[in-house]
Amino acid sequence: MRYGIVSDIHSNLEALEVALDSLRDVDTLYCLGDIVGYGPNPNECCELMRDRQAITIIGNHDSASAGLISLDWFNPAAKTAAEWTRNQLSTSNLFYLRSLHQTHYTGWAVMVHGSLNNPENFEYIIDRRGAKNTFDVMLPDNLCLIGHTHISEFYSKRIGENRIDQLPMTSGGFIYLNQDFLSIVNCGSVGQPRDGNRAASFGIYDTDERTIEIRRREYSVDVTQQKMREAGLPERLWTRLEYGM
Numbered sequence: 001m002r003y004g005i006v007s008d009i010h011s012n013l014e015a016l017e018v019a020l021d022s023l024r025d026v027d028t029l030y031c032l033g034d035i036v037g038y039g040p041n042p043n044e045c046c047e048l049m050r051d052r053q054a055i056t057i058i059g060n061h062d063s064a065s066a067g068l069i070s071l072d073w074f075n076p077a078a079k080t081a082a083e084w085t086r087n088q089l090s091t092s093n094l095f096y097l098r099s100l101h102q103t104h105y106t107g108w109a110v111m112v113h114g115s116l117n118n119p120e121n122f123e124y125i126i127d128r129r130g131a132k133n134t135f136d137v138m139l140p141d142n143l144c145l146i147g148h149t150h151i152s153e154f155y156s157k158r159i160g161e162n163r164i165d166q167l168p169m170t171s172g173g174f175i176y177l178n179q180d181f182l183s184i185v186n187c188g189s190v191g192q193p194r195d196g197n198r199a200a201s202f203g204i205y206d207t208d209e210r211t212i213e214i215r216r217r218e219y220s221v222d223v224t225q226q227k228m229r230e231a232g233l234p235e236r237l238w239t240r241l242e243y244g245m
């Protein structure tokens, strides 16, 4: 089986269409949260994920835009975008976002937006220390898929040992999974990458090969930026798309 993995779409329809086109042959599509927030097409992105019957968990921006958590945790630009998104969302998409769970167990992996040790607070895994807290609560699953940081990377730890390796996947490529190791994989962000590469980032898990391929695909950043300008979304949010930061 081949499973598509997307995350942090952030209402970026141009990036999502490119990613879904690249993932058109997968058996099932999974989404690790943040379908909305920041970008100009929240309803279209929700509808595409619903049409594709993606198995989706909730991200902090979905949660805030659907009125489930306070906007006080957000910086001013993110807060403005979340309020804008809340006003745009159709009732049906609002209820769709509210229906999403914080974790999902597939039998071959556990999925969470931020960290497995503290799913409700959307903690960021940005280093080995953060990864350790999730490794400590992962078993019996030995693969954890995360999003949230918008940085494509891979952490691994041999079961029973303490050393944790951290590998950036900024240019894409293959991760080979080993049953003797615990792995945390972040396939990056479709709609707002922050690892210095502006191309949409997403993954494919191949169960036969035991690999996760991280793919990067260019999309029309200028089209998304123009829509964000016209919607009056904060300038900082559309300029950053160009640099992948």
Ligand code: ZN
Residues within 6 Å of the ligand: 008, 010, 034, 059, 061, 148, 149, 150
């Ligand atoms: Zn996000």
